[in-house]
Amino acid sequence: MKFLVLVLFVTAIHAKHEIYSGWKSFFVKPVSHDQLSKLTSKIVEFDLDFVSNVAVNREGIVLVKPQYQVDFLKFLSEENISNQIHSEDLQKQFEIDDQKIEARKLVTRSVNGGRIPYDNYQTLDVIYEYIDKIAEDYPETVTLVSSSKSFEGRPLKYLKISKDKFASNKPVIFIDAGIHAREWISPPTVTYAIHKLVENVTEPDLLENFDWILFPVVNPDGYVYSFERERMWRKTRSTDQNVLSQFCPGVDGNRNFNFEWNTIGTSNNPCSDIYAGSKPFSEVESRSVGEIIDEHLDRMVLFITMHSYGSMILYPWGHNGTLSHNAFSLHTVGIDMADAINKLALPHFPNYVVGNGMLVLNYAVAGAAEDYAHYRGIPLTYTLELPGLRSGFAGFHLDPIYIHQVCIETWESFVIGARRAGELYGKTNL
Structure with a gap:
């Protein structure tokens, strides 16, 4: 019975994070205002998602969808912006994170x-x-x-x-x-x-x-x-803001x-x-x-x-x-x-x-x-x-x-x- 519960839990986690299959995350560290400006100017073009804010001489973490990864890395190389991989596969990392949270529930305390x-x-x-x-x-x-x-x-x-x-x-x-x-x-x-x-x-x-x-x-x-x-969901969940909101719900409250x-x-x-x-x-x-x-x-x-x-x-x-x-x-x-x-x-x-x-x-x-x-x-x-x-x-x-x-x-x-x-x-x- 315990084995079945474990299998069902792992299966549920895997399905929950399938949307992030193929996504990668990168550490990036601009060392000048010019590099920072060029990096932030690419947010819309590459649909970049900074989960940890970046500043001059201050490392941040950015999520990059599969279709933008080649161009994003080319841009970083051309601008000589320091970078390294944070996670090769977001789906797998989210699964590990969920398991860590579940494990801590067993020893939770006040x-x-x-x-x-x-x-x-x-x-x-x-x-x-x-x-x-x-x-x-x-x-x-x-x-x-x-x-x-x-x-x-x-x-x-x-x-x-x-x-x-x-x-x-x-x-x-x-x-x-x-x-x-x-x-x-x-x-x-x-x-x-x-x-x-x-x-x-x-x-x-x-x-x-x-x-x-x-x-x-x-x-x-x-x-x-x-x-x-969706672990990285950011917005509200409203569906009445646009004709596309039924398919893309929510608004950035901030x-x-x-x-x-x-x-x-x-x-x-x-x-x-x-x-x-x-x-x-x-x-x-x-x-x-x-x-x-x-x-x-x-x-x-x-x-x-x-x-x-x-x-x-x-x-x-x-x-x-x-x-x-x-x-x-x-x-x-x-x-x-x-x-x-x-x-x-x-x-x-x-x-x-x-x-x-x-x-x-x-x-x-x-x-x-x-x-x-x-x-x-x-x-x-x-x-x-x-x-x-x-x-x-x-x-x-x-x-x-x-x-x-x-x-x-x-x-x-x-x-x-x-x-x-x-x-x-x-x-x-x-």
Whole structure:
């Protein structure tokens, strides 16, 4: 019987990842801005998918479909861009990754007394069960909000954490994750923040001085789909945006915000991973974040959207590379957050880079959450790219053994970011 279960499991994994048969992934490392510019200019032509962001003298990982591999390697050779193979066969690598996750389920455990484990990637059901239980057990400080549903009808759940149920004029801190479905390391950092604010409070000033909104999985449909069907699924799962959406569902939620929408770094092709949708806020998932901003705009001082991978803290303006009037504060607070992480980080992961999103990555992104939130008037807004996928690490998710470590060090950046936001902008909101 056990052998039959094993056979069925392996067969299911194989079928699940057949779409990636023949795909390869490459480490690439540009050593100049010219090389970086030429590399990023090929994203559309070769349909490149950077799962780990690349920068000057900073290695990234890119997925390449079979039909583009010869031309892509020729381009790298002509431009003398350093590269090496990361995975010869994505399908086989995803199968190995799935088996590793399943194996860890046999030894899963709770960390630091919390109800949710931080030694493996969790399904949406586990995450939702956790935040439901937190709201039930700590009603004096925690409010569960679930007023909207995703395109496929799943509740969009987030927590409001406050000592006085948002009745005062305390500054508001907002953190979300999971708008890009495949970035599995991002939701644990938000559930861990919930744990630290409610269950294992070691920084009581963070509740005394701030109200918090924590949204662990903005895109639940895509998150579930990435677990069950396509590991690298990035978008939502809507099918009403274009005549082709029935065949190519979904919108890139982080290109769907109503600021410079669909002007650069996006696509009108619904089959593209960076499809911006038919209009700004076409997706209920991104729209729900916009509604939270609307509701708390007068008090929100810090907005962080969690992504992976790259070990970067990026700030506006990402659509054109110009600097905000608030650039000095954005940069210095970002540096403080990065320093807090770097002090705790493991030695085999790179130090965080801090800077303007377009200038660091050398490609523009329009309709992104970080730019939209800043455009609306929130003084400190960041995209935080979590660590992972260094040379010598094979998988396409950060090995589960590092999840707890990433949560611990990222929490320290939230602590510093909140305190600095309070120092700089809290008094104007009291």
